[in-house]
Amino acid sequence: MKQKQEKKQSGLKNGLFGGIIGGLTVALLGTGVLVGSGTVDMSTFNDSSTITEVDNKGTDVNNISLNITTGTTEAVEMVEDAVVSVINLKESVGNPFGFTMPQTETDDSGLAMNGTGSGVIYKTEGETAYVVTNNHVISGADAVEVLLKDGTKIEADIVGSDVWTDLAVLAISSKDINTVAEFGDSDSLNVGEPAIAIGSPLGTEFATSVTQGIISATERTVETDINGDGLVDWDVTAIQTDASINPGNSGGALINIAGKVIGINSMKIASSNVEGMGFAIPSNDVVNIIAELEAQGEVIRPVLGVSMVDLQQVSVPQQREVLGLPEDVTAGVVVAEVLGLSAAEKAGLEQYDVIVGMAGEKISNMVELRKILYRQEVGSTVAIELYRKGNLGTVEVTLVDGQDQL
Missing domain, CATH: 2.40.10.10 (Trypsin-like serine proteases)
Known part of the structure; x- marks a missing residue:
């Protein structure tokens, strides 16, 4: 059941959390964000080619027809x-x-x-x-x-x-659609096997461009900034590849040598010192998510109904004076605001509570909190371990459904 939620106003942004700084993130591949690098296998564009040979005197010309069909060209086709x-x-x-x-x-x-x-x-x-x-x-x-x-x-x-x-x-x-892609098993990938990226780098002018590389890693954890505030608020487990992925490739296919889609290209490391580090969402994850999107238009997840900030972003003097934390508490998540009519408000969570555990698991930052929260079921009741004015306690929260928030 979705509830109307109203924010309780606070002075956190101008006071306690006014000095927050961002972390290292990756860039999503919107057009014009970044130009990457990689190896384009030119043989993937043609089934045959003609090579012209000229002798030293420039008098004789021999046309040699070669069959350059490869596993790559067949997969792309x-x-x-x-x-x-x-x-x-x-x-x-x-x-x-x-x-x-x-x-x-x-x-x-x-x-x-x-x-x-x-x-x-x-x-x-x-x-x-x-x-x-x-x-x-x-x-x-x-x-x-x-x-x-x-x-x-x-x-x-x-x-x-x-x-x-x-x-x-x-x-x-579907009137003009004659071909559909098939998903492969991303769990069976091996590091070093061929990977082929297909998409529209830099716009529609380069539609259906093909680049080739290898699987560099199968389960790479990549920190991301979802809301553009310069802070890490999620991490993604992705396939890493050195197949060239450029702006405009977002949403395109990463395929294996059998022509199966093993990932959806999504992002790359945004740094002038990095080359050949692109990332794709694993196909097995894609299949699960698109089934939910088809069925209900969104992925339903439980929410608490709060805004939060990592404890590490709060100065040590404020941790002691404002939050009242003991010196041995160095990690956790601070409740910045509690939304009206939310699950958190009904359970009694308060501004400046410092969450250090949920459902029996320790919490050091917001990413960990989200990971644990999103594993819970809507309607379930979870125990949240927190510090309030220096005292450790537990609050029971019954989770409701929501989207794009904690």
């Missing part, structure tokens, strides 16, 4: 028609100088391209085809279009999206 460009459209807003924003060409509907990414058609049902992409590709869109490999443009409806897994599902007409 199996899935490339199912990889599409996803176009995020926004309403153009006029200004006193006569320009429109976003400042890109608009169509008759008054919509302008706000960004592009990639997507993968993974099934058809009757007159509908389903496309998986990244949440950040379609976030904030007033409308979405899908561009097929043959240039056909189709209007898309957003079936559902999830900010924490960065996945979204779109629905389009």
Whole structure:
């Protein structure tokens, strides 16, 4: 049951938490964010080629026809028609100088391209085809279009999206769809096996571009900043690859040599000192999430109904004077605000409580708290261990469902 929640105002942002600083994160691959590097296997674009040889005198020319079909080219042929460009459209807003924003060409509907990414058609049902992409590709869109490999443009409806897994599902007409991708088993991947990325780097002009590399790691934990505040608020377990993944590749396919989708390309390390470190959401995770998005339009998770900050972001003098913490308490999560009518308010949580445990597990930061919280069932009651004014105690909270919050 979803409840209307009202914030209790506090002075935390200007007082206790005014000096928060950010951590190292990765960049989501929106168009124009970052240009990456990698190896493009040019043989993946053709089945055959003609090589011209000229002797030293320049008089004789021999045409040698080579068959360059490889496992890579065969894998790409199996899935490339199912990889599409996803176009995020926004309403153009006029200004006193006569320009429109976003400042890109608009169509008759008054919509302008706000960004592009990639997507993968993974099934058809009757007159509908389903496309998986990244949440950040379609976030904030007033409308979405899908561009097929043959240039056909189709209007898309957003079936559902999830900010924490960065996945979204779109629905389009199946009229012009002849190929759907198949998911492989990401749990069976081996480090060093071939990996092939397909997508639209830098926009639709480079749609269905192919790059090749290897699986660099199968279960890499990557810290991410979901809300753009410069702080780490989630971590993702992802497939690492050195196949070149560039802006616009978001939502595209990472496939194995058998032509199966083993991941959805999502992000890369955003640093001038790093090359060849791209990440994809494992296919087994994708399959589970898109099933929920198809069924209910969102991933239902339990929430407490609070805003929080890591204890490490609070100065030591404030930990002692404001929070009243003992010197041996150095990690935890501080309750910054309690939302009205929330599960937390009903359970008696208060501002400046410092949470150090939940459901029998220790908590050091907000990421750990979210991980533990999201493993619980909506409607269940969990024990939260916390310090209040220096005293250790326990509060029982009955969890309700919600989205995009704690």
